[in-house]
Every structure is written in C-alpha cells, then in structure tokens.
Amino acid sequence: MNGDDLFYDTYLAPMETRMLRTAWRITRDPDRARDALQDAMARVWTQRERVRVHPNPGALVLRITIHATIDGLRRERRRLRAEDSLELAAGRASPQAGPAAAAERNEVRALVLDAVARLPEKQAAAVTLRVLEGQPYEAIAAALGCAEPTARVHVLRGRERLKRLLHVLAPAARRAGGES
Amino acid sequence: MSERLLPDDEVDRLLREALADDLPKELEDELRGGAREAWRRAASGARPARWRDWFPSVWRPLVPQTALVAASLAMLAAGAVMQAAPAPHGVVVSLEGRQAAARAARAMGRATAMECTVQVSDDHGRQLRHRIDWKAPGETRVRLDGAGGRAERTLRLPGAAPSVLTRAAVARDGASRDPEIEHLRAFLSPLALWERLAAPWRPEPGREGKAPAAGAFVVAPRPGAPGLTVTVDPATHLPLWLDGTDRDGRKQAAVCRWP
Numbered sequence: 001m002n003g004d005d006l007f008y009d010t011y012l013a014p015m016e017t018r019m020l021r022t023a024w025r026i027t028r029d030p031d032r033a034r035d036a037l038q039d040a041m042a043r044v045w046t047q048r049e050r051v052r053v054h055p056n057p058g059a060l061v062l063r064i065t066i067h068a069t070i071d072g073l074r075r076e077r078r079r080l081r082a083e084d085s086l087e088l089a090a091g092r093a094s095p096q097a098g099p100a101a102a103a104e105r106n107e108v109r110a111l112v113l114d115a116v117a118r119l120p121e122k123q124a125a126a127v128t129l130r131v132l133e134g135q136p137y138e139a140i141a142a143a144l145g146c147a148e149p150t151a152r153v154h155v156l157r158g159r160e161r162l163k164r165l166l167h168v169l170a171p172a173a174r175r176a177g178g179e180s
Numbered sequence: 181m182s183e184r185l186l187p188d189d190e191v192d193r194l195l196r197e198a199l200a201d202d203l204p205k206e207l208e209d210e211l212r213g214g215a216r217e218a219w220r221r222a223a224s225g226a227r228p229a230r231w232r233d234w235f236p237s238v239w240r241p242l243v244p245q246t247a248l249v250a251a252s253l254a255m256l257a258a259g260a261v262m263q264a265a266p267a268p269h270g271v272v273v274s275l276e277g278r279q280a281a282a283r284a285a286r287a288m289g290r291a292t293a294m295e296c297t298v299q300v301s302d303d304h305g306r307q308l309r310h311r312i313d314w315k316a317p318g319e320t321r322v323r324l325d326g327a328g329g330r331a332e333r334t335l336r337l338p339g340a341a342p343s344v345l346t347r348a349a350v351a352r353d354g355a356s357r358d359p360e361i362e363h364l365r366a367f368l369s370p371l372a373l374w375e376r377l378a379a380p381w382r383p384e385p386g387r388e389g390k391a392p393a394a395g396a397f398v399v400a401p402r403p404g405a406p407g408l409t410v411t412v413d414p415a416t417h418l419p420l421w422l423d424g425t426d427r428d429g430r431k432q433a434a435v436c437r438w439p
Contacts, residue, residue, distance in 0.1 A: 004223035012219065020211045025199040030207055037211060038218040045222035105197075112198035131195045159192075163185040166194060 007048055011057050012041075018058075018133065019065045025132060026069040026116065028109065032076070033069075040068035059135060059143035066125045073117040108169060115165035122146075123158030130155045277397035281377065283417040284397075284410070288370040291418065292316040295437040296367045301430050312367045320368050322361050333361055335368065366426065367434065376426065377410055377419070398424075408432065 012019075019040060023033040043064050044051060054060045116124055122144055129135040129143060141151035186194070203211075294314040302308050311323040320335040361368075366376035377399050400407030406425035413420050422434040 004219075008216075008219055016212060016215065017208075020208055020215065021201055021203050023211070024203040024207070025201055028199075030210070033207075033211055034214045037215040041215055041218035042222045045219070108194065109198040112194055116195075116199075127195070128199075131192050132199055132201075159188055162191050162195070166191065167185050169186065169194065 007052070011048075011051055011061060012044065015058050015061045018062060022062060022065050022128070022133070023069050026066070026073065026113070026128070028113070032072055036065070036069040036072045039072065040065040043068055054142070056139050056142035059129070059139040062129060062133060062135075063125050063143040066128050067121060070117055070119075070121070070124050070128075073113065077114070077117055111166060111169060115162050118165060119158050119161055122154050123161065126151055126154035127158035127162065280397045280412055280417070281399075281410075284377070284412050284419055285374055287412075287417040288374050288419070291370045291438055293439045294370055294373075295439065296373075296434050298364060298367050298432070298434040300363055300432050302363065308363075310361075310364055310367075312364065314369050322364060322368075324361070363430065373419070373436075377408070377422075413438075 019037065020033070023036040023040070027033045027036055044061060047060075047064065051057045051060055116128070119127065126140055126144060129140045130137070135143070137148050137151050137155070140155070141148040144151055144154065146154075293316065294312075296312045296314075298310045298312060300308055300310070309325045311325075313321045313323075322333040322335070324331045324333070366372055396409060396411045398407045398409050406429075408422055408424040408426055410419050411421040411423075412418060416438065418438045419436055422432065422436070424432065426432045
C-alpha cells in the first residue's frame with residue numbers, strides 16, 4: 001500500500017459516505033454531484049498536508065467538499081439564467097409525489113439551493129455543517145480555521161441571510177409547517 | 181415596512197427538506213466509485229488542465245519541460261541584461277525631441293511678439309535675407325533684403341486669438357499671393373512657424389553622431405530626408421535657432437527673438 005492509499009484509507013474513507021451525501025444534498029443531480037466530488041478530491045489532494053496536520057481532518061474534508069459543491073452551483077448560476085438554473089436544480093423531483101405537490105416542492109428546493117449558493121463561502125460552509133451535518137461548533141470552527149465564537153457568528157449570519165433570501169417562502173412555509 | 185422573515189427553525193427545516201439526505205443506494209455506489217477514481221487520478225498526477233496539455237499532442241516531444249525551462253531562464257537573463265544596458269540612442273533622442281517640440285508648441289502659443297531674421301534660398305538658389313517683426317494681434321511687418329534692393333510689407337492679419345495667426349487669415353490678406361513673401365509664410369506668425377515645425381519628428385538613422393543636444397529637436401518630412409534642427413531656449417522653450425533644409429527643400433536659417 002502506497003502513501004496515497006494510506007492517506008485515503010486514513011482520512012477520506014471514514015468521510016467518504018458523508019462526502020457523497022453532502023455533494024448529493026447540495027446538487028440534487030448525479031452529474032453535478034459527480035463533478036463536485038471530483039473537484040473535492042482534487043482539492044483534498046492539493047491540501048493533503050494541511051488535512052494531515054489538521055486537528056479535525058474530517059471536518060476539513062467536509063468543508064472542502066462543501067466548498068467544491070457550492071462552487072459548482074455558483075458556476076452553474078453564472079452559466080445559466082436564474083430560471084433555467086432553478087429548473088435544473090429542481091429537476092430531480094420525488095417521483096412519488098403528486099404533480100402539484102411535486103411542483104411546489106421543486107420550487108421551494110430550487111429557491112433554497114439558490115439561496116445557499118448566494119451565501120458567502122464561510123457562511124455557506126458553516127450553515128451546511130451545522131444544519132445538515134449536525135456538526136458541533138467546535139468542529140465547525142476547526143473546519144473553518146477560526147475560533148468557536150466566530151463559527152457561531154458565521155452560522156448566525158448565514159441563517160439571517162437565508163431568512164432574507166427566503167422571505168418569499170414565509171407564508172408557504174407556515175402553511176407547509178401547519179400541514180405536516 | 182419590514183419584510184416578514186422565517187424563524188430559525190423554519191429555515192433549518194427548509195434546508196433539511198430541500199437538501200434532504202435521500203441519496204439512492206445505486207447512485208451512492210456510483211458516486212463512491214467515481215470519487216475513488218478521482219482520487220487515483222489526482223494521486224497519479226493525471227490532473228486535467230496541466231499546462232502541457234494545451235500543446236497539441238504532436239508537439240509534446242518537441243517541447244520537453246526542461247527545454248522550456250531553459251528557454252525561459254535564457255529569456256529572463258536576456259531581459260535583465262537589456263534592462264541594465266543604457267537605452268538605445270534613437271529612442272532617447274526621439275523621446276527628448278518630442279518633449280522639446282511639445283514644449284515649444286505650448287510656448288509659441290503664448291507668445292505676443294516675435295522677431296525673426298531669416299535667410300532662405302529662393303527658387304534660383306539665391307540667398308535672401310529678411311527680417312520679420314510680428315506683434316499681436318496680427319500685425320506683421322516684413323523687411324525684404326533681396327537682389328532687387330530693400331522693400332517692406334506690412335500685413336494686418338486679424339485672427340481670432342491675439343497671438344495666433346491662422347492660415348486662413350494669411351490667405352485673406354493676400355500674403356500667400358505675394359510672391360515676394362510667399363516663401364516666408366512659415367515665419368509670419370508663431371502659429372505659422374509652428375506649422376512648419378510640426379512635421380513628425382523622427383530620429384535620423386545616420387545622425388546618431390551629431391544628434392541635437394538637449395533642448396533641440398529635428399523635424400524631417402520622412403526618415404533619412406534632410407531636416408531642420410531647431411534649438412530652443414531652455415528657459416522659455418521658444419525656438420531660437422533654426423537651421424537646415426525645410427520641407428520644400430530650401431536651405432534655411434533663422435534667428436528668432438521673443439521680446
């Protein structure tokens with residue numbers, strides 16, 4: 001076994017599933033998830049020494065994956081008009097849902113994806129690590145390379161920004177919450 | 181009016197629902213394989229967008245990296261040597277000449293009087309000597325010392341600006357129709373003089389050895405052609421001496437005073 005395989009087994013294999021799921025959750029598209037993972041692997045390779053000495057290598061790997069995935073989303077947003085992007089992002093609807101519910105879910109999903117892609121890099125990573133991955137602030141701080149209070153601020157500001165970006169969903173969200 | 185915002189838990193719920201962790205098993209396996217393959221490619225150095233990939237593949241054996249590195253180093257060294265060497269003479273002369281000409285143009289535009297003693301050759305090669313006094317706003321007195329004796333012309337040339345004699349004014353006054361002073365038109369006012377000197381300045385290839393000193397410039401109609409050396413006053417930047425051959429091929433010398 002060479003050093004690269006050892007690195008993979010030591011640092012990436014334990015995080016592999018979470019990397020895949022993170023890429024999928026943010027992209028909702030097999031091709032873009034695949035691209036994001038390739039990009040993430042290349043980034044981890046170039047930063048492998050940093051990962052090796054990092055106090056929380058798993059959190060750092062996750063952060064790199066999130067960045068790579070959101071960067072891919074941003075590139076898509078630049079490349080496509082917003083409407084097309086939203087349609088693409090919403091393209092993977094749940095087939096079990098009825099047409100109307102699926103359309104509404106797709107619309108909400110597209111808006112959320114677009115809002116996440118609009119967040120500054122650290123806020124996007126902090127919110128994603130906190131809300132989707134359930135990481136403690138200590139791990140988020142380690143992943144972002146900042147102090148724990150700063151990590152809290154990133155999460156807080158990311159949430160605040162998402163609230164503003166998603167304010168159009170406020171009544172719909174309340175309805176959806178009431179129905180569930 | 182403040183916009184209605186979602187509470188924190190609603191934002192979190194939207195995020196978890198929109199970005200649900202519902203990766204299908206078969207896709208997970210496929211992505212896992214792709215991720216491992218991407219890692220192997222990264223580790224083996226087969227990364228995309230390497231600079232040598234920009235070259236067509238047929239060229240690659242011709243441009244080994246070591247050769248390109250050596251060529252780059254050689255070019256860097258040559259650049260350092262060129263930076264350290266004195267600037268090429270022609271370039272320096274050219275820049276200095278252009279700067280001197282521009283300063284002279286500005287100074288002549290502000291002049292209110294001019295006296296020139298001009299020596300030109302006529303169409304028969306005879307040397308003629310003239311004295312020209314110009315005074316704003318446009319009065320020009322020309323004293324001719326020719327073979328036919330001494331004569332004097334006084335031209336009143338109304339111009340739009342006090343120190344500028346336009347070419348149109350010269351024509352209106354009939355100066356250009358007067359054969360006695362037609363060849364002096366270049367000296368009838370500062371503007372006319374400047375128009376004579378405004379030929380594109382070019383360094384003369386054979387003249388490096390006797391290039392004009394600082395504060396002087398050469399005008400020539402084309403590279404290699406005989407030109408006119410203009411020496412300017414370093415304090416006022418006004419032309420003091422003109423010597424050489426003008427654009428019409430006449431030998432010409434003039435001494436100017438700017439009261």
